[in-house]
Amino acid sequence: MAEIRIENLRKQFAEFVAVEDSSFTVADGEFLALLGPSGCGKTTTLRMIAGLELPTSGKIFLDGEDVTFNRASARDIAFVFQLFALYPHMNVRKNIGFPLLSQGVPKAEIKARVEETARLLQISHILDRSVFGLAGGDRQRVALGRAIVRRPKCFLMDEPLGTLDAEFREVMVHELRELHNRIHATTVYVTHDQHEAMAMADKIAVMNHGIIEQFGTPQEIYRRPASMYVADFIGSPPMNFLRFTSGLRKGARSVSVEGVEVALPEVHQEMGIGELALGVRPEHIRFNDSSALRGSVYGAEYLGTNQIVAVETGKGLLKARVSADRTFRIGETVGLELDSEKLSLFDCASGRAVKSSLYTEARHG
Amino acid sequence: MSTANSAHSVVEPSSTTKRIAGAIVILYAIVTMVPLAWIFLTSFKSPPDSISYPPKIVFQPTLEGYCNLFTTRTRQTPDYIQSLGAPTSTCDEITRNRNMVIAGPSNYWPRFQNSLIIAFGSTFLAVSLGTLAAYGFSRFKVPLADDLLFFILSTRMMPPIAVAIPIYLMYRQLGLSDTALGMILLYTAVNVSLAVWLLKGFIDEIPREYEEAAMIDGYTRLQAFRKVVLPQATTGIAATAIFCLIFAWNEYAFAVLLTSGSAQTAPPFIPTIIGEGGQDWPAVAAGTTIFLVPILVFTILLRKQLLRGITFGAVRK
Numbered sequence: 001m002a003e004i005r006i007e008n009l010r011k012q013f014a015e016f017v018a019v020e021d022s023s024f025t026v027a028d029g030e031f032l033a034l035l036g037p038s039g040c041g042k043t044t045t046l047r048m049i050a051g052l053e054l055p056t057s058g059k060i061f062l063d064g065e066d067v068t069f070n071r072a073s074a075r076d077i078a079f080v081f082q083l084f085a086l087y088p089h090m091n092v093r094k095n096i097g098f099p100l101l102s103q104g105v106p107k108a109e110i111k112a113r114v115e116e117t118a119r120l121l122q123i124s125h126i127l128d129r130s131v132f133g134l135a136g137g138d139r140q141r142v143a144l145g146r147a148i149v150r151r152p153k154c155f156l157m158d159e160p161l162g163t164l165d166a167e168f169r170e171v172m173v174h175e176l177r178e179l180h181n182r183i184h185a186t187t188v189y190v191t192h193d194q195h196e197a198m199a200m201a202d203k204i205a206v207m208n209h210g211i212i213e214q215f216g217t218p219q220e221i222y223r224r225p226a227s228m229y230v231a232d233f234i235g236s237p238p239m240n241f242l243r244f245t246s247g248l249r250k251g252a253r254s255v256s257v258e259g260v261e262v263a264l265p266e267v268h269q270e271m272g273i274g275e276l277a278l279g280v281r282p283e284h285i286r287f288n289d290s291s292a293l294r295g296s297v298y299g300a301e302y303l304g305t306n307q308i309v310a311v312e313t314g315k316g317l318l319k320a321r322v323s324a325d326r327t328f329r330i331g332e333t334v335g336l337e338l339d340s341e342k343l344s345l346f347d348c349a350s351g352r353a354v355k356s357s358l359y360t361e362a363r364h365g
Numbered sequence: 366m367s368t369a370n371s372a373h374s375v376v377e378p379s380s381t382t383k384r385i386a387g388a389i390v391i392l393y394a395i396v397t398m399v400p401l402a403w404i405f406l407t408s409f410k411s412p413p414d415s416i417s418y419p420p421k422i423v424f425q426p427t428l429e430g431y432c433n434l435f436t437t438r439t440r441q442t443p444d445y446i447q448s449l450g451a452p453t454s455t456c457d458e459i460t461r462n463r464n465m466v467i468a469g470p471s472n473y474w475p476r477f478q479n480s481l482i483i484a485f486g487s488t489f490l491a492v493s494l495g496t497l498a499a500y501g502f503s504r505f506k507v508p509l510a511d512d513l514l515f516f517i518l519s520t521r522m523m524p525p526i527a528v529a530i531p532i533y534l535m536y537r538q539l540g541l542s543d544t545a546l547g548m549i550l551l552y553t554a555v556n557v558s559l560a561v562w563l564l565k566g567f568i569d570e571i572p573r574e575y576e577e578a579a580m581i582d583g584y585t586r587l588q589a590f591r592k593v594v595l596p597q598a599t600t601g602i603a604a605t606a607i608f609c610l611i612f613a614w615n616e617y618a619f620a621v622l623l624t625s626g627s628a629q630t631a632p633p634f635i636p637t638i639i640g641e642g643g644q645d646w647p648a649v650a651a652g653t654t655i656f657l658v659p660i661l662v663f664t665i666l667l668r669k670q671l672l673r674g675i676t677f678g679a680v681r682k
Contacts, residue, residue, distance in 0.1 A: 051580075052577050073583045079578065087579075102583035103583055
């Protein structure tokens with residue numbers, strides 16, 4: 001097992017910059033999710049770590065060793081492909097044993113290790129089946145088996161659950177995390193699904209247009225999004241933005257949102273007059289009729305345990321996640337109270353979060 | 366796994382459509398099979414039966430055609446034949462009944478061997494070169510790849526025989542005239558363009574992920590090619606090999622022009638049988654029947670690989 005460190009990695013395809021100046025470290029045994037929409041450069045980053053693509057510039061270190069220009073076969077890593085890439089001319093046993101064969105492991109040991117791996121993944125019963133006609137989940141397990149059988153330095157996974165049914169995906173998310181807890185392999189996992197990333201990863205790197213917008217734990221990314229992009233990408237419904245124009249003073253503890261004074265974590269940054277956005281998660285909005293921030297109910301979405309209520313405030317539509325007990329009428333006037341300890345503030349021009357006491361520990365991508 | 370496949374027809378053909386389609390297939394099969402069946406039947410006829418009119422469907426089968434194909438014979442007086450004692454083989458007996466004796470083997474077998482060596486040799490070379498070139502074109506950024514592919518294809522845009530005279534002169538200079546090597550090189554050159562184009566299509570169909578997976582699993586690109594790409598390309602390789610083999614096996618024009626003796630193939634030899642002792646159609650038919658066997662066997666042997674093409678790409682698209 002090993003640490004993966006990438007430094008100023010950049011990849012350009014002709015005119016198109018797929019990955020721009022990326023740097024991060026995945027600690028030994030850590031599970032990193034590269035999260036972002038399609039075309040954001042997450043798969044390209046993964047393929048460069050694997051050695052399937054060469055970077056235009058930058059460096060990749062595996063366990064401290066510079067492997068930037070090493071062949072894929074010399075890096076001792078495993079890769080699980082989105083379409084699994086199970087060799088169709090081999091049965092399950094041969095597929096799993098194939099990486100060991102290249103290392104010249106004796107036949108008896110291959111057999112033992114393949115069977116041990118199959119037990120770990122609970123696929124012993126299909127070892128001698130052809131890979132044709134395997135169910136999606138079993139294909140997934142065979143692909144995982146081929147990855148873990150030789151105990152590589154790290155695992156790279158490219159949207160391995162992307163093609164599974166929704167219900168099965170949840171089972172596999174659980175299984176993958178379980179597997180990670182058992183074997184503690186350094187893992188880089190590419191996905192566009194925030195739930196997968198949140199549920200499995202120790203660290204998440206949110207990518208957009210080839211740039212890492214934020215790198216941090218799922219909690220950091222959810223609670224202290226470093227940019228409006230991250231705030232909008234993570235969470236469902238995403239973070240609400242209340243846009244307003246104002247200047248900022250260092251040490252301020254409130255802002256005036258078009259006449260309404262809103263308390264927030266202490267601002268650590270001086271700013272001239274400009275467009276700002278107050279970021280508030282749906283679950284940090286409460287209904288309080290005495291609040292000065294008012295709006296009319298636009299719609300409500302009942303979810304069983306709670307409901308999402310959309311309120312038109314005149315400064316934008318706010319979606320609040322509140323208890324399902326209260327019934328709202330469309331058009332009803334309500335007062336909204338925001339949980340001031342948890343508010344984020346963004347500079348609309350740069351899209352970045354304004355430094356505040358909430359953000360002091362946050363690392364910006 | 367996605368089950369949606371827009372290319373699939375949803376409408377099940379009606380039974381009338383099926384019946385008409387079936388009738389067309391059967392009719393086509395008859396049209397193509399009858400000449401072959403006729404050749405096969407003729408090879409077992411006696412020379413008078415083979416030219417009788419109306420043609421005989423029912424006749425007394427004889428091996429005379431095959432005996433005549435493989436032997437050269439000389440006419441002798443009945444007294445001389447009487448003096449020879451008991452015939453040593455069926456062919457000996459058949460030949461004596463025609464007042465002839467076997468003088469020695471004919472050239473059919475050596476010519477047939479030439480055909481085997483030249484056709485299989487050139488097929489092997491064309492398919493090997495074609496597979497490597499197709500893999501290169503499919504997987505690597507080859508400078509001017511499109512122009513090169515067009516150039517390769519353009520070699521087939523004129524009939525090969527159009528360059529027969531330059532090739533004849535060139536071969537005479539190089540000492541390749543009437544040699545098996547010369548014919549193998551020539552047929553390889555003609556077939557390799559077909560092989561590159563056919564195989565490139567097949568290799569393009571094999572997802573790159575398989576090789577990438579193999580390379581990550583610790584194999585070099587060459588090993589990945591051998592262990593992962595080749596086994597999956599067998600369908601395409603088999604189909605290509607059959608096309609190349611059929612061309613090389615049937616080729617007549619160059620064979621007539623460039624081979625006359627030791628490297629002569631069966632196609633230019635078979636017509637020469639007619640001349641030996643009258644219109645010997647059964648011998649020609651026998652030569653043709655035997656000539657058809659290798660292609661038949663080769664196709665039947667590779668049938669499985671050809672059929673596997675149907676399940677090709679079943680690993681999740």
